[in-house]
Amino acid sequence: MDLHELAAKHLRKAIQDGALDSPAGLNQCLRALAIWRSKLIDNQIIARHGLTVQNGPFAGMVFLNRSAEGCLAPKLLGCYEAPLHPFLMEVTDSAFDTIIDIGSAEGYYAVGLARRTTTTRVLAHDTNPIAQDAVRELAALNGVADRIETGGEFQGADFALHAGGRTLVVMDIEGGEDALLRPDLYSALAGMSVLVECHDIFKPGLCETIAERFRATHHVRRVDEQLTPPALPDWFEQTTHLDRLLAMWEWRSGATPWLVMKPRR
Known part of the structure; x- marks a missing residue:
């Protein structure tokens, strides 16, 4: 199952569970979509620049294609x-x-x-x-x-x-x-x-x-x-x-x- 299918599956379940009926549920769906989109951005960055940190105090560090927790x-x-x-x-x-x-x-x-x-x-x-x-x-x-x-x-x-x-x-x-x-x-x-x-x-x-x-x-x-x-x-x-x-x-x-x-x- 690819990233798009996983995101769609998560949203379908959220809708079935009534997530759209409350602000908290909508926020949960929004966060899930934002994480899906940010992972697509991860892939674009890696495709264009590889895994080298671009700026900041750790510029030049070769990183992994994943983060143990949270954002990449x-x-x-x-x-x-x-x-x-x-x-x-x-x-x-x-x-x-x-x-x-x-x-x-x-x-x-x-x-x-x-x-x-x-x-x-x-x-x-x-x-x-x-x-x-x-x-x-x-x-x-x-x-x-x-x-x-x-x-x-x-x-x-x-x-x-x-x-x-x-x-x-x-x-x-x-x-x-x-x-x-x-x-x-x-x-x-x-x-x-x-x-x-x-x-x-x-x-x-x-x-x-x-x-x-x-x-x-x-x-x-x-x-x-x-x-x-x-x-x-x-x-x-x-x-x-x-x-x-x-x-x-x-x-x-x-x-x-x-x-x-x-x-x-």
Whole structure:
């Protein structure tokens, strides 16, 4: 069954189930159609440019033809989570000895950040074995497999293993950040830089809760999602405005602000 047939099957079932009778159901159908269209855009980008990231801090990275979670086009275009790019550009060997990517998915950040350095050790943790395999595949494609270690669930006590060094924690774990980012329980966090996506969509107010925990030891900055138009390839001029928007769409269904937190000392 191809992509068109899958989308049509999903919509037929939604209609049979009465999805068109409520705003929530209509929204569900709209999201399904948007994902279908965005996957077609993925295919166009790959056909024209291959799997090389076009722009942003990870420009030149060879990516996979799939994303372990969510969107693909923004990653290939290099506009994925664009408000974070200024901080990501700061990642160099002189900035960090170790990067811990918790919730690494297929390794977009783990491998992308490894490419920006030459000696920094990168630890990529994800509870999904398929995602771990994808990280290893992506690392090998980009020649950084010797500096990336994959692992499963990261425990709070593991922060102590990296105390005293220059460590960056990148975290995206669908609300699990509430339990892990506890400097009152894991003192090593006081000396670490933290880049975390806060899932207020699941736990309202979570971003401010975590920010408050770190204000005594860190400079804390909130970064909200913005639809930042990238320099789209010229052929996008021949597409619709909707396709241009969907090329940048990251499949989010609610607020997921980021916190950039740097130690004061």
